[in-house]
Amino acid sequence: MDASGRSSSSRRLWCAAAALAIAGAAGCVDERDPITGTTSFRVVLVSPDDPGTEDDRLADEARDITVQLTALDAQGEPDPSFSGSVQLYVHYLGGLTPELGTEPLDRIDVEAGVSDEIELQLPGVFGPTYLWVEDGRGSSPTFATGVSPTIWYRDPFLADVSRPDDEASLDALERSPLEFKQIRVSRSRYGADGRMVVTGIYSQGYTLSDVSCAEGGAPPCTTGDYDSVFVFSFNRPLGEGTGPIEIGDVIEVLTGGMSEFNGLTEVNFPESFVAEGQRDADRVPEPTVIQPEWLGTRIEMERAEASVVAIEGATVCELDGDYDMYSQWKLDIGSGCGDAVNVITQGQVNDFSPADYVGQVLPRVVGTLRPVNIGSFDVWIIYPRTAEDVSLP
């Protein structure tokens, strides 16, 4: 059905419904005053002239914009009766910054229904972005709202998702810059030779790394700081319409909500779109070998979070209550069992019993790295993926 056909058909439906409603409601008439006052704001983007498109995004540094507001009444006409200060927020990645109801990003004065042309600088934003203005404060807010045309910035890379705003800040290990945002990661930060490669599969999720490969994305590949993330799928991870995700799969698009779960940066409620026919486990990068001093500063561990790491020549500690409760056993990597790296093999490497190796040196243990930070319980855990990840003496 074409648009006009759909329209006339729908009008007939609506008229029939309305007639029935009127007939059925005989005797009940609710007379109301007309709606008056400011209903919305028109937000005109004065600059940039070109806000970009989905296929042609603005540069990261193009953050200076100019806007002008006009208050509109219930008939859609300019409303000169409105004067006041309205609040400005920015909407990107599925939510407002700052959160609605908190101190806004800025305020814009509107006099007799119109503002001046206001210059603003946006914070770091990603994807399709809108300015949101509202009259939601004061003694008698109208809750009139307006939204700018779309301003197109690039989608975030995995590193944008994982890297803290300031590595030196106290909460660098517990917060991520896009927490509570709905991300869409659609390409590698390494360009045409980069890929987003699945490096580990677990019962409730998988690890994904942005890797730089040889020409055309061929292996071998390497990865950098903050290039990895854990995707929490709750169930065995599945690609959208492509079945179980496996190590070596290339993810073309990943969407999901960002959260920090006990220090682990997670993509929740994900949708993973797998590139068909591109599975190649050789693209999984060589593990990063953890150094004993990293446990002291910890930021190096954070940089490697969710990536494939290795521990070499470490001693299996006595099993303790953490093993009974959480199946976590410990490796002394040179700083004693009191400052050990934890390992969980249960569920992935079931035939390995750490009790058989207490006090012995394991040549190499490989797996993906996750933190668990609950107050004083602050540990790093390696999750081997298969029996091959645990080299026995």
Add this chain to the structure above:
Amino acid sequence: MASCLSRRGRAVALAFVGAGALAASCTVTRDAPNLVGQDVRLTVIHTADIHSRLFPYTFIPNRTDRDFGLLAENGPFGGAARISTIIKRERHNAGRSLWLDSGDSFQGAPIFNMFKGEAEMRALSMMGLDAAVVGNHEFDLGTKNLFYQADNWARFQLLAANYLFEDPPSPGDRSLRDVVKPYVIFDVDGLKVGVIGMGNWSSMTGIFEGGNSLGVRPLEDGEVVEEYVRLLRPVVDVVVLASHLGLDEDEGLASGEIEQDQNESLPLAGVDVVLGGHLHIVLNPPKTIRNDDLGHESVLIHSGAFAKYVGRLDLVVHVGEDNGDPTRRSKVTAYSFKTIPVDSTIPDDPEVTELLWPYSVALNREIDLNGVLAYVDTAGDEKVVRNDPTGGDSQLGNLVARAMQLRTGIEAEIGITNSLGIRADFEKGPLTVEQMFNVFPFENSITVIYLSGSEIQETLDFVSRKSAERGCRAQAQVSGITFDMVCSGDCPGGASACARNVYLGDDCRNGDPNGPIDPEACAPLEPIGLYKVAVNDYIARGGSGFDVLKRNTSKQFTTISLRDALVDYMRQQPACGEDIIDISDPGRATVRERWGAVACLNNTVEPHDGRIRPVFE
């Protein structure tokens, strides 16, 4: 239903159209605003899965709850009077607003067991709910009860577009089909909002069967959505799905079709907002699902459960020139979502408190809700959990299965119950009668059934398959039997999940949940053996897909309450030592001083012992 749906806010139900019937509504006269070309704000208040938590209740928030602002020091949580305060406040701090609920307001606290949903319907009506989808638990006491409660007390519109209601037994009788409509249209100060209800049917036993006792048949979700969107989209500015389908099904309305044909328009095409329920999750940030090739998106939210949160979704709707033309229709251009914790910092709405007072009095007269059955004396901050972190057997699941197995008069060799029948953990401290209702809300009883070893194997294979679909988290709890729950492996018949190493007996791994099965302690299941098994009557009838049990004809429905069996079993445990301090008492009195010689539940009573061990081969 009243002849005129009065609204506390400014929403007006314009017309109900569905199944050839028309409910009464008001004619509204007002100069129409011209919103075309404007960005119009609409605030949608959202609740879901209230599950009868009309009175505040105690629990210890987990990490996710804390992340969403539910802090232990602000307990107890939930309660209709507090929700009402939040609703009034948020609607006061909004222009155009609607309050929509995603179903399952019934079941989950003793007030439902005693009053069958009357209190829930009356409270939600008083609080100004605009519309709610019918959840699966609304049917827990049958179709007639739901009809009776809705017909007598609901002053909001009940919705379900994907149910086909059978004719009432006598022509002219009123029935559920007279109070449940597929959709409702609201005129919110000139902004027209169509709300389509999508009920859940996957959790309802027997709904697929012709002539089922519910008198309801499910319709295919995708087709239903398409049909009603086609009807509503041209005449409204916003199309909302109030859904009790569950997250996967909500998303499936989009992704299933993508797989089939990228160019085919999706069932969600034309849907602006999906308000989800059923899974008890909070989905914040919302998901956005692109639903056509014109760049339109559906915004999907879930607002939690058990009256812990109220969701607030603020939408900016750019009103188009012609809602019949996809290129010029109205659309949501931006949104903001937050969940508001329902805790002790929120004052009660006195109107709702007054409404619920007689129910509270009657409840306390009939049931000693504050009576203490046992004391949970777990280590540190631990609870007796229904879901073990490993995904295998859990302490609370083991307790329930064992209580069923060993109950006097039952004395079975094996106990099996479904994990989802256990709705919460036992918190540390005094275990009250009210908590027992919250943890075991269902009025299930024990059924004795005689199964061959092959049938038990088939049942455990089914449990493993179902668990594999849910992150390899055990969907049943057992006693008297131990097995490896293979969630990924080479299983018979080409399956990837199955039960292996099935042994009969207790403590088969000699106290090490990760240890091997000791063949000296336990004996392998014999395929041709016959075993007496205690199950609950829900799965005995085939609930949650237990078809092996459904088709077995040896069932004996004992009517012994599952909840009572558990209480009896707990009371058989040793009493708390005299020096154990009651953590709930600020004065640090001992458990003995406060509650007498009540049974003590510590970490050693039916602990997680690996009787169900998740395995990936």
